[in-house]
Amino acid sequence: MTLPAPMSAAPLDPQALFAALPGNYVLLAADADFTMVAVTDERLVATMTRRENTIGRPLFELFPDNPEDPAADGVMNLRASLERVLRTRAPDRMPIQRYDIRHADGTFEEHYWSPINWPLIGPAGAVTHIIHTAEDVTDSARRRQEVEAQLRDREAQLRELNSSLQQRVTERTLERDRIWELSADLMSVTNARGEYLAVNGAWTATLGWSEAEIRAANVLDLVHPDDVEVTRAEISRLDAGVPTLRFENRALHRDGGYRHISWRASPERGLVYAVGRDITERLRNEEALRQAHKMEAVGQLTGGVAHDFNNLLTIIRSSVDLLARPGLSEARRARYVQAISDTVDRATKVTGQLLAFARRQPLDPQVFDLKERITDVAELVRGLVGPGIRIETRVPQGACAVEADIAQFETALVNLAVNARDAMGETGRLTFEVDRVSHLPPVRRHPGASGDFVAVTVRDTGSGIAPEHLHSIFEPFFTTKGVGKGTGLGLSQVYGFAKQSGGEIDVESRLAGGAAFTLYLPRTLKAPAREAEPDEPRAPGVPVHSARVLVVEDNMDVGAFSTGMLHDLGYRTTWVTTAQEALQRLQDEPRSFDVVFSDVVMPGISGVELAKSIRRRYPHLPVVLTSGYSHVLAEEGRHGFALVAKPYSAESLARTLSGAIAAQG
Ligand SMILES: Nc1ncnc2c1ncn2[C@@H]1O[C@H](COP(=O)(O)OP(=O)(O)OP(=O)(O)O)[C@@H](O)[C@H]1O
Ligand SMILES: [Mg+2]
Numbered sequence: 195m196t197l198p199a200p201m202s203a204a205p206l207d208p209q210a211l212f213a214a215l216p217g218n219y220v221l222l223a224a225d226a227d228f229t230m231v232a233v234t235d236e237r238l239v240a241t242m243t244r245r246e247n248t249i250g251r252p253l254f255e256l257f258p259d260n261p262e263d264p265a266a267d268g269v270m271n272l273r274a275s276l277e278r279v280l281r282t283r284a285p286d287r288m289p290i291q292r293y294d295i296r297h298a299d300g301t302f303e304e305h306y307w308s309p310i311n312w313p314l315i316g317p318a319g320a321v322t323h324i325i326h327t328a329e330d331v332t333d334s335a336r337r338r339q340e341v342e343a344q345l346r347d348r349e350a351q352l353r354e355l356n357s358s359l360q361q362r363v364t365e366r367t368l369e370r371d372r373i374w375e376l377s378a379d380l381m382s383v384t385n386a387r388g389e390y391l392a393v394n395g396a397w398t399a400t401l402g403w404s405e406a407e408i409r410a411a412n413v414l415d416l417v418h419p420d421d422v423e424v425t426r427a428e429i430s431r432l433d434a435g436v437p438t439l440r441f442e443n444r445a446l447h448r449d450g451g452y453r454h455i456s457w458r459a460s461p462e463r464g465l466v467y468a469v470g471r472d473i474t475e476r477l478r479n480e481e482a483l484r485q486a487h488k489m490e491a492v493g494q495l496t497g498g499v500a501h502d503f504n505n506l507l508t509i510i511r512s513s514v515d516l517l518a519r520p521g522l523s524e525a526r527r528a529r530y531v532q533a534i535s536d537t538v539d540r541a542t543k544v545t546g547q548l549l550a551f552a553r554r555q556p557l558d559p560q561v562f563d564l565k566e567r568i569t570d571v572a573e574l575v576r577g578l579v580g581p582g583i584r585i586e587t588r589v590p591q592g593a594c595a596v597e598a599d600i601a602q603f604e605t606a607l608v609n610l611a612v613n614a615r616d617a618m619g620e621t622g623r624l625t626f627e628v629d630r631v632s633h634l635p636p637v638r639r640h641p642g643a644s645g646d647f648v649a650v651t652v653r654d655t656g657s658g659i660a661p662e663h664l665h666s667i668f669e670p671f672f673t674t675k676g677v678g679k680g681t682g683l684g685l686s687q688v689y690g691f692a693k694q695s696g697g698e699i700d701v702e703s704r705l706a707g708g709a710a711f712t713l714y715l716p717r718t719l720k721a722p723a724r725e726a727e728p729d730e731p732r733a734p735g736v737p738v739h740s741a742r743v744l745v746v747e748d749n750m751d752v753g754a755f756s757t758g759m760l761h762d763l764g765y766r767t768t769w770v771t772t773a774q775e776a777l778q779r780l781q782d783e784p785r786s787f788d789v790v791f792s793d794v795v796m797p798g799i800s801g802v803e804l805a806k807s808i809r810r811r812y813p814h815l816p817v818v819l820t821s822g823y824s825h826v827l828a829e830e831g832r833h834g835f836a837l838v839a840k841p842y843s844a845e846s847l848a849r850t851l852s853g854a855i856a857a858q859g
Contacts, residue, residue: 208232209232209249212232212233212234213232213233213234213235213245214234214235215234215236216234216236217234217236217327218234218236218237218240218327218328218329218330219233219234219236219237219325219326219327220232220233220234220237220253220325220326220327221233221314221323221324221325221326222253222276222323222324222325222326223322223323224280224320224321224322224323224324227252227253227254227255228252228253228254228273228276228324229250229251229252229253230248230249230250230251230252230253230256231249231323232249233245233248233249240295240330241257241295242295242296242297242298243256253272253326254269254272254273257269257293260294260296260302262302263294263302266292266294268291268292268293268294271288271289271291272288272291272293272309272326275288275309275311276311276324276326278311279311279312279313279321279324280313280321280324283313283315283320283321284313285310285311285312285313286310286311287308287309287310288308288309288310288311290306290307290308290331290335291306291307291308291309291328292304292305292306292307293305293306293307293328304332305330305332306330306331306332306335306336307328307329307330307331307332308328308329308331309326309327309328309329310326310327310328311324311325311326312324312325312327374394375394375395377394377396377469378396378399378400378472379396379469379470379471379472380393380394380396380397380400380401380455380468380469380470380471380472381393381394381396381467381468381469381470382394382397382467382468382470383465383466383467383468384413384465384466384468385464385465385466386433386464386465387412388412388413388414388429389409389412389413390408390409390411390413391409391465393405393408393409400447400453400472401416401445401446401447401448401453402447402448402449403416403448407448413425413429414426415446416445416446417443417444417445417446418443418444418445418446418452420444421443421444424441424443425441425443428441428457429466432459432460432461432466433461435461436461437458437459437460437461438457438458438459438460438468439458440456440457440458441456441457441458441459442454442455442456442457442473443455443457445470453472453474454472454473454474454477455470455471455472455473456470456471456473457469457470457471458470491669491670494669494670494671494672495669495670495671497671498670498671498681498682499544499548499671502541502544502681503541503544506537506538506540506541506544509533509534509537510534510537510538513530513531513533513534513537514530514534516530517530517531538841541841542841544681544683545822546687547670547681547683547684547686547687548670548683548686549690549822549823550602550605550686550687550690550691550694551670551683551686551687551689551690552690552823554823554828555599555602555690555691555694555828556821556827556828556831556832556837556839557598557599557602557694557695557828557831558599558600558601558831558832559597559598559599559695559831560597560598560599560600560723561595561596561597561718561720561721561722561723562595562596562598562600562722562723563593563594563595563722564594564595564596564603564628564648564650564715565589565590565593565594565628566722567600567603567604568587568589568607568626568628568650569587570604571604571607571608571611571626572585572587572626574604574608575607575608575611575624578608578611578612578615579611579614579615579624580615580620582620582621582622583615583618583620583621583622583623583624584622584623584624585623585624585625585626586623586624586625586626587625587626587627588625588626588627588628589627589628590628590629590630592630594628594630594648594717595648595717595718595719595720595721595722596648596695596715596716596717596718597716597718597720598691598695598697598715599691599695602687602691602695603691603715605687605691606687606688606691606692606713607626607650607652607713609684609685609687609688610652610684610685610688610711610713611624611652612684613684613685613709613711614652614653614654614656614709615654616656616675616679616680617654617656617657617658617708617709618654618655618656618657619656622654622655622656623654623655624652624653624654624655625651625652625653625654626650626651626652627649627650627651627653628648628649628650629648629649629650629651630646630647630648630649630717631646631647631648631649631714632644632645632646632647633645633647634647634697634698634714635698635700637698637699637700638665640698645716646716646717647697647714647715647716647717648714648715648717649712649713649714650712650713650715651710651711651712651713652710652711652712652713653708653709653710653711654708654709654710655708656708656709657705657706658703658704658705658706658707658708658709659701659703659705659709660705661705664701664703667685667701668685668686668688668689668699669682669686670682670683670686671683672685685699688711688713692713692714692715694828695715695716696715696716697713697714697715697716698713698714699711699712699713699714700712700714740764740765740766741765741766741788741789741851741852741855742765742766742767742768742786742787742788742789743760743765743766743767743768743787743788743789743790743791743851744767744768744770744776744779744780744787744789744790744791745757745760745767745768745769745770745791745792746769746770746771746772746773746775746776746790746791746792746793746796746801746804747769747771747792747793747796748771748772748793748796748797749793750771752793753769753771756791756847757769759844759847760791760847760851762844763844763847763848765851768786768787772796772797772798772799773792773796773798773799773800773801773803773804774798774799776790776792776804777799777804777807777808780808780811780812780815784812787815788815788816788855789815789816789817789818789851789854789855789858790804790805790808790815790816790817790818791817791818791820791851792804792805792817792818792819792820793819793820793821794819794820794821794827795821795823801819801820801821802819802827802830802832802833802835804817805817805819805833805835806833814858815858816836816854816855816857816858817835817836817854818835818836818837818838818850818851818854819832819835819836819837819838820837820838820839820840820842821837821839821840822839822840822841836850836853836854837850838850
């Protein structure tokens, strides 16, 4: 090749010119070996070769493939490209090639190239030379490789994660399925329309229905008719997002019977997941146990009554026998009569407490401020306990009005205080605390309730109560006190009074840790009756002269005795044994009686009903009721009628009758 030399400059050496070109170029002859004709300096640096080893040598002799890389195909690709250029006489850009550079010491360095081959066309139109250039793209190629490798890694990781996730899901599902089918508890998934989407095998085992039968039913179809309403309410709560922690209803068995099921359920995205346990057997056992306990308690109760009354009757019996002996001195006679009277008082107290426990005591509820009463009671108790016992009272600010029978309330507190005294002995501290609360605690199987209550706590520092006794202390005749020391009726009265008044009694105690009994009574907003109001005008204890009494009493002995007593007291009496008879008598002779004296508990029309119809028909005829035990009186009160509690004394009977007549007249 020759270049024309410009006139003004020194002649150009074509080899020097080529060598100085900026860039990485090789000029190859278009011969069979692709002999290297010229090379740029940059190319020499890039390929770590020297010019004297390059010029005049076949290209591939100088740049063979890396023999350590069996996949090396650089030579083959380059040769193919060069031959393409010869054939097509057009430039050929090759894809990126790996072509490692050989060091002087014979080792190879990994390199990537982006080669282009250009034809140089001679005057005859044939390719005379080829300019070969290759940009070293090792850096960017490496980067791309790294990125690709990273991508591949990431993909592999993802693939692995995916497959292990799937495996875990499968395992978990298997686990769940196994538990679902193994469970003895009913499990179900239902939708908002109450349709069963899934039920486990326990449904069939427990209720006898096949899975298809259950799935064809609606949730409420299997519920006992009496439980449908509460179940519906529970479902609406679930629909509102409130989980069911405990709910019981009865589910229909295929055999027509019912099973008691205790449910837990949770709403989730429009579905309800429910687990139900068959508690039929447990309830049956509990009922049997309760019956057994009841029988035991009844046994203890009847035994206790018999025992106590036998003692009392023994005194009466022997006193009467002694009274019947001739030639008794006046003093002795008086002593025996007194003994009988005292014994009757004690017997009355026993029946009073039993009735209180049975909640059959006719109560006389009045509105009073408990805070004020507690001070009086504390005063009363001070006389009962020894000087070694400190009494403290704590009351809150504001009113603590309750509506309850004051006498029974005081008796209850005295019973608690006496127990505290017995538990403490000589020294200790007895505290009365009054508090306003807005709920009843859960006590003895009762779930508790909210509402306004006044709580009185009687706390002592005594011996405490053994855990095994805590369940029994309220039972009549349960006592741990020695013979003659306790009858076991104190707490029974407290219990009955609390319950009958719409309240509750709770106890907290540890052995050697004292005891705290809390009596809850419903709080009222009514204003307490003022102390100054007289109870009732006290009528004189003398009968209205020859007043005519219609006695209604179904018991022959009591009827005979009371008419006899009234006679002795100066009344004139007519005795009938039923309410119907009494009404007939009044209709026949409307003006022949001044007062009606009627028993409450009678077969047929009760004394209270009789009194009410007399009040309607003969508004001016007073009625006095008598009873020792009455459901009606206990629950409804005395409807404004005067009442003589059995057993009554002649004196109290006379006082009430003449009071009633006087009030009417
Ligand atoms: N404050 C208390 N500390 C320790 N034990 C108590 C306390 N209160 C009651 N008890 C236990 O409860 C039992 C029953 O009490 P309850 O008042 O019903 O009968 P009682 O005191 O034995 O006899 P009664 O009250 O009829 O004279 C007591 O015998 C005692 O064992
Ligand atoms: Mg007691």
